[in-house]
Structures are given as C-alpha cells and as structure tokens.
C-alpha cells in the first residue's frame with residue numbers, strides 16, 4: 001500500500017523537473033531520467049536523505065569493516081528508522097517486517113546465511129531481490145559445532161558450575177580431586193558423526209571431524225559440486241535423515257529453516273529422534289525451529305543423550321542434558337567482517353551495475369560492462385510470456401537500439417538488463433520510455449543504472465506509477 005504522501009508524489013512526479021545527465025563519451029546524448037522524487041522534497045523526509053547518495057538502512061550491529069565498503073561520496077549508511085528513504089537494507093537476524101521496507105528499497109542483503117527472518121516470498125512479489133552471504137560465516141559456526149561436540153562429551157559445563165559452587169563454599173582444594181569422578185566423559189576419536197546438510201558449514205564440519213579421527217556419515221539431497229569437493233573421502237553418504245543418524249554418536253544439523261509445506265519446520269521430530277542411538281548428542285547450530293522440542297525433551301528425559309544448541313528453547317533451556325548458548329555461531333570478528341563485506345559488495349554490484357549474485361529469490365544475472373554511449377535499464381517482471389518483446393518494442397518505438405541484453409528467470413520472477421544505444425540522439429527522454437515500460441502489465445519495477453546515485457527507480461504499484 002503506498003502511503004498517501006508518496007501516492008501524491010507518484011502522481012505528480014511526471015510534472016516535476018528531471019535532471020539531465022551526460023555520458024562520458026564526447027558524442028553522447030543528453031539523457032533525461034526521472035530524478036528520484038522529482039525535486040527531492042517529496043522524497044520522504046529530506047532531512048534524513050542526501051540527494052545523490054545511495055542510502056543504506058541497517059538493522060543489527062553490522063561490522064564497520066563491511067560498512068566501510070560503501071564509499072562516503074556515494075553512500076550514506078543509517079540505522080533502522082533513521083533511513084526513511086533507503087535504497088537497500090543490510091541486516092543480520094532482525095526479523096524484518098514488510099512495513100520496514102520503504103517503497104524506495106531496491107534490494108535487501110542478509111549478512112549471514114539464513115534468510116528466514118526476511119519475508120522472502122513477499123519481497124519476490126514486490127520485485128525486490130534478497131541476498132545472503134554464502135560461506136562467509138561458515139568457519140565460525142563449524143568451530144562452535146566442534147566445541148559443541150566437546151561440550152557434549154566431557155561435561156565441561158557441569159564441571160565449571162561445580163567448581164564455582166565449591167569455590168563459593170571454600171571447598172575447591174579439598175574436593176577437586178575426589179569429585180572429578182562425577183564428570184567422566186568420552187572421546188571424539190573413533191566415534192561417528194552424522195552431518196545433516198552438507199553445505200558450507202556441514203562440509204567443513206565433516207572434513208574436520210574426519211581429521212579428529214571420527215567416522216563421518218552425511219545426508220544432503222541438494223549437495224552442490226562445490227561442497228562435494230570439500231567432503232572427506234571417507235564420508236558415507238546416506239539417502240535419508242533416518243538412515244544417516246542411526247549409527248551416530250553425534251548428529252550435526254546444518255540445514256536452512258524453511259516454513260510451510262515441504263519445508264524443514266520440526267524436521268527433527270519423534271520419528272527421527274526415536275532412531276537415535278543411546279547417548280547420541282544432537283548439535284543444532286542451524287535454527288531452533290528445526291527440532292521438535294517436545295519430542296527432544298521426552299527423549300532427553302528418558303534416555304542418555306544430549307542437546308547442544310545456540311538457539312533459545314523454552315522447553316530445553318534448563319534441561320540437565322542440554323547446553324543452550326546465545327545465538328553465537330557467527331559471532332566472531334572474522335565472520336562478522338566477512339559477512340558484512342560480502343553483503344556490502346553484493347549490494348554495491350546490484351545498485352551500480354545491476355548484477356545479481358548470491359540472491360535467494362532472483363536469478364543470477366551478469367552483463368558485461370555497459371558500452372560507451374549507452375544507458376542501462378534493469379527491469380523486474382513477472383515470469384510470463386511476451387514481457388521481453390514488450391520491453392524491446394518500447395525501446396524501438398522511441399528509436400532506441402538495444403546493444404546488449406540479458407533475461408533470466410527464477411520461479412515467478414524475471415529480471416532483464418538492457419543496454420540501449422544513445423549515439424545519434426541529441427536528447428534521450430528516458431522518463432517517457434521508463435514510464436511506458438514500468439506500466440506494462442506484468443512489470444514490477446525498473447531502474448536506470450546510470451547517472452546520479454539513488455535516481456532512476458520506478459515501480460508499478462498496483463497501477464500507480466511510483467518514481
């Protein structure tokens with residue numbers, strides 16, 4: 001729903017002045033594109049916006065190392081609601097609400113792996129690509145999974161708590177040797193680890209577990225070639241979760257949380273848990289919702305076994321056989337820097353050249369550099385027949401020749417990047433062409449990737465032209 005102020009802006013924008021931008025080549029035409037919200041003054045709250053800059057809205061604490069990738073000449077970074085005219089959103093685990101996604105937002109990047117905190121399906125309907133940072137924090141999580149295996153084998157937490165209590169009573173020296181018999185454990189070497197999900201984290205965990213002398217089994221119906229090449233040679237690949245966990249002393253869950261039919265909600269339920277070996281340790285550094293807490297509690301209360309996780313759980317947080325940490329998997333300086341840097345680079349590439357890399361809802365798309373004397377238009381459409389023909393026709397009707405173009409689709413959405421020749425034109429009225437293309441039935445948005453940062457974006461919002 002367009003807010004009233006912005007609806008007015010959308011209707012009147014055609015009457016407002018546009019800026020002319022010059023291409024670098026000497027023979028280039030003047031190109032007139034729509035200038036954000038006309039004279040800027042209708043562009044939301046002007047006091048929070050620097051015309052000529054891309055505005056990045058952040059949620060959560062994003063590593064300054066990553067944010068430094070946005071050059072100050074062209075970008076301003078603002079936290080949450082201070083960014084009233086955001087062109088892109090950068091976040092970690094913040095549960096993003098639709099009303100936090102301004103009409104001006106062209107893209108969203110999750111500094112991390114899981115995008116279940118972003119309403120991805122809705123963003124696809126709105127024509128907004130959502131990106132993540134595959135592998136950027138995988139080493140940090142893998143190291144915590146390894147630590148989790150040790151926590152599950154050596155009663156380290158119980159031992160620490162016991163020493164604390166003895167210390168308080170002044171009994172530490174007297175009791176320390178006698179009491180150690182209470183905290184016996186077992187070794188990882190020679191035990192079996194089952195890895196569910198052999199992606200960036202799972203594959204690295206499998207490899208390191210083998211190096212610790214463990215036998216490793218794995219299950220991943222969507223194993224990529226890239227991750228398959230990282231697996232230890234000795235891994236036994238299984239064809240179901242149940243067959244993977246049956247012989248395991250440790251089970252590491254490393255899959256995404258996906259809601260709805262065919263998703264992964266409660267995928268570790270009673271049918272899987274009842275197949276656990278006595279004493280098995282379940283490591284959940286993926287998402288809390290993957291595990292059926294009731295079933296896990298019943299299991300822990302009636303069998304040997306442990307649950308180690310970095311996700312909150314109302315039923316398991318104080319269970320004697322569980323160790324629950326804060327959501328710390330990716331909280332290392334290295335992972336935070338890497339994820340924020342990758343996210344910032346991805347957003348920059350998208351805003352500055354239209355390239356799509358590491359999106360979870362849009363097709364990977366990359367075009368060679370824009371030729372001289374050309375303008376680039378990126379158009380998001382529904383994935384239906386005839387869209388490309390209509391876009392091409394709009395250019396032809398305005399005597400604009402297409403130099404290169406790419407059209408990629410994914411699910412319900414298609415993404416087109418078109419470079420059109422401006423040579424031989426004195427003035428190219430791009431406002432008119434862009435409005436025609438944007439208001440075609442099935443077009444969601446368009447963006448002139450040219451000229452002043454932050455300009456040239458238009459949306460077809462249920463028949464309203466928002467520019």
Ligand SMILES: NC(=O)c1ccc[n+]([C@@H]2O[C@H](COP(=O)([O-])OP(=O)(O)OC[C@H]3O[C@@H](n4cnc5c(N)ncnc54)[C@H](O)[C@@H]3O)[C@@H](O)[C@H]2O)c1
Nearest residue numbers: 113114197198199200201220222254255256285286329330
């Ligand atoms: N605790 C943390 O701080 C933390 C940090 C990073 C990631 N994570 C979580 O870990 C998950 C995995 O991260 P990653 O970087 O390895 O992601 P990834 O995309 O590289 O790997 C996920 C793998 O899971 C597989 N998979 C999907 N559904 C499956 C299923 N039902 N059964 C078996 N395999 C399945 C996929 O094919 C893929 O290979 C993320 O989605 C996120 O939820 C948690």
Ligand SMILES: O=C(O)[C@H](O)COP(=O)(O)O
Nearest residue numbers: 092093111112113114330
């Ligand atoms: O999916 C992820 O990448 C992790 O859960 C990390 O989340 P965080 O960035 O909030 O630590």
